[in-house]
Amino acid sequence: MARAATTSDIFNAIAEPRRREIVDLLARGYCRDVSELVRKLKLPQPAVSKHLRVLRTVGLVTVHKAGQRRLYELNVDELKPVHDWIQHFEQLWTDHLAGIKETAETTARDLAARNRSAPGHQHDSKE
Template structure:
């Protein structure tokens, strides 16, 4: 089995930094035409059109014609699965208690490892917990 295609999921689509830049540029709800994106990205126009094609296929952006321009707009709800997934880990950097607990558990493990490694040395009490 080869690598999953960029259009196989939103996660794959946004793995590419240029495509995240495009998404960022549409984050204010503004519509932008391709030329504007080309100028901001500094990429050749065909490359930008191809990235937009990927974003279109996963539903992250929508287009509509306006004269000879194509106006792209963000479809933010398609980003929700990413949000929902990452949200499961938010506590690790949001919840003080959780992170303190994490750190404590980790320190406990490291100390255990140290003790084991240093058990042929002098078992000095290194338990100076600086707190916070």
């Protein structure tokens, strides 16, 4: 079934490095039109347009016409889900890290114990 469509999932949309570069450039306020992106990214124009299409489809960018150019604008809000997801690991790589490791080892010991007594299935989820 292949991967989730890049055109329907933000996580997939930003999985492509070029598209992240585009997002970066747009975030800085540079490169509002396609030609400039082409120049900076040193990619063929069709490639850039195609990436922009993906970004448009997931709603990460919006366009408005300015003469024969298309000015692209970043819609940062669409990155929220990624932010939120990554956010809840925040604590894990700060001081909590040590604590987590400890928990892990404890759990490991628990499991071992459980296995010794109840071989096979008997791992209920604690909560």
